Amino acid sequence: MSVAVKLLVMFLVFASAAIAIFLAVAYSTHLPVSEQHDVQQHGYAIRGRWFLALVLFLIASFAASIPFYPYMSATAALAPARKVPVIAEQYAFIMPSRLPVDKPIIFEVTSRDVNHDFGIYNPQGHLIAQVQAMPDYTNYLRVIFHAPGQYTARCLEYCGVGHAIMAKTFTVGGK
C-alpha cells in the first residue's frame, strides 16, 4: 500500500468520525428540547477540552513531521552523491535515461521556459518524490532508488496544453 493510499484511509477515518458527530447532533433534534442555557453550560466544558486536545494534537503532529521534511540539510548537500541535472521545457524533461540503484542522487532541477514540476513515479505507479522546476532557479532533490526498474518522471505543474504528455521514463539499475 502506497503512502498516499494510507493517507486516504486516514482521511476516511477522520472524515467518518466527523460525520458521525454531525449525524448524532442532527439526531438530537428529535429528542426532547433542551434550554439553550443548559446546552451551553455542558457544551462550554466540552469545548475547553476539545480546544486543548486539538491544539496539542496539531502541535505534536507538526513537531513529528519536521524530521521527514524533504528539504536538504547542509550536511546532506555536502555528502557524496551523484549530481544529475534535469532541465524541464515545454513538454519534455532533458535528463539521463539510466540511474544507479541504492546510490544517493541529487537532481538539479530547473526549467527553460515556464514552471513545471518533476514528479517521480516508481514502477508500481506510486508518486515517491517531486520538486518544482522553475525558470531562473535550481531546486535540489535528493533521492535514493532502492529498487531497480522502470521509473517515470511526470510534470505535475500545469505548463500549457501539452502538460499531460510531458513525461520521461528512465531505468534504475542494470548496465
Added chain:
Amino acid sequence: MLTSDNTSRRVMALYMGTGLALTALMMFAGLMLRASQAGWMPMSPGQFYAVLTLHGAVVIVALMLCGMGGLWFLMRRQTSLSAATTLITYACIAAGAVAVIAATLFGGFAGLYTFLAPLPFHGSWPYWSTGAFLVGMTLITIGWMAWCMQMLGAVLRAYGGALGALAWDFVWHRKAFDASGKPLPPPEAFPALMAGFDGMLAGMSAMLLGVALVVRWLDARVLINPLWAKNLTYFFAHTYANLIIYMLAALIYVGLPYATGRKYHTSTALVVGWWCSMLLTLTNYFHHLYMDFVQPGPFQYLGELSSYLSAVPVTVVTIFSALMLVWRSGMKWTLGAIFMYTGLIGWVVGGIGAEIDATVPFNVHLHNTLWVPAHFHTYLVGGCVLFAVGWVFLCLESRSMRRTGALLRWLIGLLTFGGMAVFLMGFYCAGAYGVPRRYAIEPPPGPELAKIASIGATVMIIGFALAFAEGVRLRFGYPDQEGDMRIEQGG
C-alpha cells in the same frame, strides 16, 4: 436596528442570483471536464484547458459574489452601506467576468486561473486573449477591493474604529466596556471585518501582480521573478478562497439561530477566534509552495504550522457553536436547514483533506495530484455552495406560504449529497493513486475514476435542479402583500 428593506433584498438577490447562476453553469463545465477525462466527451487539450481556466476563474468569482451579497445584506442591517457603490462594484466585476469568458471561450486562453508567470506568455493561444484575461482579472480585483473598502469603512465607522470593530475592550477590559455602553459587534461583523481587511491585502497583491503581468504583456523585455510571482499568486488566490468560505460562513451566524430559534451572541472565544483567523489566513498560503525548495525554509515551517492552527478557530468556535445551537433544539429540517447544516460537514471534511495535504511530508505524495481539487471541491461545493443555497432557502421559507414535503426533502438530500459524495470520492481516490491534476488525458486509474465521478456529478446536479424547481415553487407561494424579510438574529 434590523433593516431588511427592498433595496437590501434586491442587491443581495442580484449578487447571489448571479453567483448561483454562474456556479450552476460552471457545474456543467466541470462535468464536461470530468466526462472528457473519462473518455465520454472528446475535447482537444486546447479546449479542455480553456474550459478548465474558465471553470476555475468563474467559480471563484461566482462564489465570491454569493459571499459579498450575503454579507453585504447582513451588515446593511446595522451599518451604513451604499447600494449605489455596491452596484458599481458589481458592474466592475461583471465586466471583468465578461472579459475572462471572452478570453477563454473565444480566445482559447488556457493559462489557468492561477496564471503562474511566465506561462500566460508561453501559450499556444492568441496574444490578445492573454491581455483580455489579465484585464478581466484586474477589473474583478478592482471591484473586489472597492467592496472591501466599503465594508471595512462601514464596520469601522459603526463600531468605533479598529479597536471597537475588533472588540478589543470587550476582551481585555470587560467591565469598562460594559460601562461604556459602546455597541458590541455581532458575530457576522467579524467575517465582514476580516473580508474587508484581509481582502484589501489580497487585492493589493493581486493588483501588484496584475500590473506587472500587464506591463510584461505590453513589453516582452520586462522580466518577472517567477518565485516572487508565485508567492503573490498564491497569497491572493489562497486568501480569496479562504475569504469566500468565511464570508459565506457568516450566513450561519444568522441562518442557524433563525432555524433553531436560539440566540448566537458575540463571546470572548468568538472574538479571539476571529482574530486568529484574520492572522492565520494571511500566512497559511505558504503551503502551496512546499515543493519550491528555493523558498526560504522558515516559510515552509510557518506554512505548515499556520495551516494546522487555522483549524482551531474554525472547529472550536464556529463549528462547535453551530453544533451547540442545533443540539436538542428541535430544529425543523427544512431544505434551508438541511443545506446549511450539511455545508458545515463539507467544510469540516474538506478541511481534514486540506490539513493532510498541508503536512509537508504528505504533500510530497499529494501535491498537484487530484487530492488538491478533491479537498477544495469538498469545501467549495460541499460547504460554500450549500451555505449559499441554504441561505436562499431559509429566506424563501421565511416568506412562503408553501412548505416542502418530507419525501421531496429526502429525495433532494439523497440525490445532492449522495451524488456529491461519489463525485468527490472520485477525486480523493485518484489523488491517493497519484493521478496528476490538470491532465486532459489521465494515466490509469484516472479515466475509470473519472467515469464514476461523472456519474456522481450528474446525480448531484439533478439534485440541485430539483432543489431549484422547489425554490421556484416556494417563491410563487409568497403572500400577495409583501412583508419584510423574517430572518433576524435569534429568530
